[in-house]
Amino acid sequence: MVTLTEQSKQLWRMEDPELDDEGQVVTGGMWEHQREWWQLPNFIRLLVAGYGAGKTLPLCKRMISLALINGDSGSGSHAGAPVGLVSPTFPMARETTMTTLSELLQGKKTVLRNFTWKHNKNTHTFHVVHGGRHGRILVYSGLHPEMLKGPNLSAVGIDEPFIQDEAVFHQMVARVRHPLARKKEINLTGTPEQLNWGYRLAEGELGENQDVGIVHASTRANKALETSYANRLEGSFDELAAQAYVEGKFVNLSKGATYFTFDRKKHVVDLPCPAGASLFMGMDFNVNPMAFLVGWKEFDPSTGQVGRVHIFKEYEQANSYTPDACSAVKKDFPDLVDCYPDPTCRTRQTNAPGGKTDAAWIRDAGMTVHAFSKIDSVRDTVNAVNGAFRNNRLTIGPKCLKLKEYLTVHTWEDAHKAAMKAKGHLLDAMRYPVSYLMPVGKTAVTSEVFF
16 A cells, blocks of 8 residues: 555645746745655644645645545445544635635646546535545535534544634544544644643643644745735734744733743753652642642852742642642652642631631641731732743753643733633632742841741
8 A cells, every 4th residue: 555655745745836937836845844744643633833835735745645545436426434634714714725726626637647536616625636545635614613523534633623613623623533544643834822621732731642743833944925915914013923923933922921030941941859858749729620739949159049940740630628738749749848828828717527627737747837927919929930030040850741831821911711710720829929939128037937
């Protein structure tokens, strides 16, 4: 059987497109970022790029190749295992994916013998016959995700996925299950839109347990575009929007980012616990989820104060209480003794059995409770965290996927919304120890220790 790589070389040129003196494409091909995406070995493959970078074209090429590989040697209308291609709406599909498919298929028909195709506009189905194989491409709209239930597919492509509902992605992943499929994969190509589910798939907890590969590309990666096009885009956007829509990066476009000094490139590092450093636990009191984390603190001998804090493990437990959290941490880190919880621990109970305060449960687990005697304003504790990031005294481990996401997306503007409040609990578990150990405008002697 012909492999996908062999078949792709038969159908598509892989070298850079050839341009004439006016910058027009003379012969087709793929730019470097398109080839890099094409060669990803992952089951879920993302091409995230700026406007005009060239995303829909390689996606449609890929779906044609996958349709033929997963097709059958028969010629009937239901041969083999079909592939699915989802656009945000059918009107958009007619302007983008269906037009691109038609142009590519017609181009192949003119240069390849025994290559035929047809488009059934009533069922939005493309039939492709080549090399003795008959493949089908079923075009869908993602406007109503519940309507995507049902079909068995061999592979899926989603065009501009990040302006579509997350349910589209989950529905299509569930559809890739055809028993006759020879090559199963999910392909997503689009421009990043805010820090939504696409960000969580590419860099957050949604992609944590999935086989995901990603290629980022700038608008300028498409050398067939005039330089002035990218310049005009940059001129029409502010700096953050340009990073998304020109550079193809996931950024927080909301105003009022809470932790605005956090920089993933600078502050997400994998650091072992150095000699002389000690472990600690940060803790927020909330039943669903119960949020807590573990890090290490290192003292600066020149000042006698904490010089650096590194958080490397996060926990979110549904329907959990303080004793459960303490038990989980002590199981993983038996020697941990310092806990920095919500200062309300002296009086608050998370409805755990026994009628004890949260501080009492922490002490019973063999830990020392550290908390300010007076509860600081949220602004003050957030300022402490921002100051620690700014001075490179606070870092986050790469396995803290949720904490990284929440630091990036949390805004003052949306802090009151239910979804943002849910993210706030893990952030609170971080800011309690950081603001205690690296306080703004005060020292730790103004705090209390509950033994």
